[in-house]
Amino acid sequence: MYNPFDFTEKKILVTGASSGIGQTLSIALSKQGATVAMIARNEDKINDTLSQMQGNNHIKICVDLSQNKDLTEEFKTIVSDGKKLDGLVHCAGISSVESIQMLSSKRIDAQMHVNYYAFLELVRLFSKKKYSNGGSIVGISSIAAVSPGKCQTIYSATKAAMNASIESLAPELAPKNIRINTIMPGFVKTPMFDSAFNIDYTGSNDIVNETLEHQLLGASSPYEIANACMFLLSDASSCITGRALHADGGSGLG
Numbered sequence: 001m002y003n004p005f006d007f008t009e010k011k012i013l014v015t016g017a018s019s020g021i022g023q024t025l026s027i028a029l030s031k032q033g034a035t036v037a038m039i040a041r042n043e044d045k046i047n048d049t050l051s052q053m054q055g056n057n058h059i060k061i062c063v064d065l066s067q068n069k070d071l072t073e074e075f076k077t078i079v080s081d082g083k084k085l086d087g088l089v090h091c092a093g094i095s096s097v098e099s100i101q102m103l104s105s106k107r108i109d110a111q112m113h114v115n116y117y118a119f120l121e122l123v124r125l126f127s128k129k130k131y132s133n134g135g136s137i138v139g140i141s142s143i144a145a146v147s148p149g150k151c152q153t154i155y156s157a158t159k160a161a162m163n164a165s166i167e168s169l170a171p172e173l174a175p176k177n178i179r180i181n182t183i184m185p186g187f188v189k190t191p192m193f194d195s196a197f198n199i200d201y202t203g204s205n206d207i208v209n210e211t212l213e214h215q216l217l218g219a220s221s222p223y224e225i226a227n228a229c230m231f232l233l234s235d236a237s238s239c240i241t242g243r244a245l246h247a248d249g250g251s252g253l254g
Ligand code: NAD
Pocket: 015, 016, 017, 018, 019, 020, 021, 022, 039, 040, 041, 042, 063, 064, 065, 066, 090, 091, 092, 093, 094, 095, 114, 140, 141, 142, 143, 184, 185, 186, 187, 188, 189, 190, 191, 192, 193
């Protein structure tokens, strides 16, 4: 029987696979039978992800996405087993909370490269016939794209750029049978949020409480965001493209 959530014959590229949402997604995809090509910077950390995955055809590639790098060689490696990609999720990202006085072109570039320019490079290569025969692309954006917090000037701009670009890319890529969407999480319990706000989860931190107050369903887990990714990667979302999905626990409502 046809199962739109079937991943058994699918090969998915996940960036940021060494931590947080990307790591959780890689593990979840492997448990659904997908082959996962993982991109991250740190080999020990990718190995940690790999040790928690099912199946043994997964591919790991160590690359720093902050260097505005042409990723052609990495894509060649990914398809060198003769199987093209069916999906791509750009989870790698960096965030910062900083005032306008703290910004420098170096700090701006760092976020633009990882969060946005790398996304465009990945989409550019994924949409070549030699690397995929169509499929689904998902960018992990943020609710900050549409509702930025104080001192998220650059982070919110990188995510808004991603959201704007998919609206232009969707009609360009539809004839190639490629769908492209973003997901806008709110507060997700991952190392990124911890380090951005330097928090613990005991509830003693004012910023955490304030943030959670605006998120009706409370902090999301990386599993919940991974599930949203898997929906957009799967055939179950075959009529959805060019959209930014709120997966933000009802952030800002009520
Ligand atoms: P995380 O810090 O756990 O993971 C970020 C990943 O990006 C890591 O695997 C890291 O290695 C990778 N990365 C960072 N810089 C890189 C570089 N130069 N080259 C290659 N890889 C690099 O954080 P997360 O919460 O899992 O974040 C995943 C995505 O979700 C990010 O794009 C983030 O902006 C987005 N997001 C997170 C939250 C949240 O509250 N955690 C909310 C909204 C959106």
